[in-house]
Amino acid sequence: MEKKLNGVFWCVGVLGLVTVVLTVHAITCEEAVQTLMPCGAYLTTPAPSPTLACCQAVASVNASASTTQSRRDLCECFKKKALVYGVDPQKAKQLPGLCAAQVPFQCDLSVDCQHVL
Template sequence: MVRNEPEPIDDIIGGEAKTDLWRCLPFLKGSEPSPTTLCCQVEQFVQTLANTTQIRRDLCECFKNIGLGLGVDPARAKLIPMYYHIELLVPIDPYVDCNT
């Protein structure tokens, strides 16, 4: 029998992606001039989860879907690494192709 239920790791990854975007949402939508320290901390933690190609793709899809629904500005998302000198292994972009 084939089950279509999400794997527990998918729930964790999806939950972390949501937390990440919620913490950064004021900046990502343009209502705050810079991301908060908490946004950076959450972003760094989520990036530590991205240790396999499949997890990076899953996170990317979560960010993409959540970003589309919440109106995230991809240009502002690309600024997060510059503010906190971190490398984003997973883009926060509602228009990205997560399979590349």
């Protein structure tokens, strides 16, 4: 009986540690860009609206940026990557609204990422 209880406590402890590790992990720039690939057609072509997959990607990245520092890092990332990928700045501004995502900063190349909360 005691061995079973020790095993249960060990399992609970491991699950708790995994939860803490997953919670602390902030999404990286490359992970965010990869996740947002379904938005590429909308952001770089005359496509009139984002796809459902794009909006799901926006929601996923938005949820993953759970700290001020991770949001600032993603802001800087998106500003740099937008230039590399040829993102239409107007479409980038419109994307969160079209996907009904409450993003904590404006998707604009002129935004000062150090003021992102």
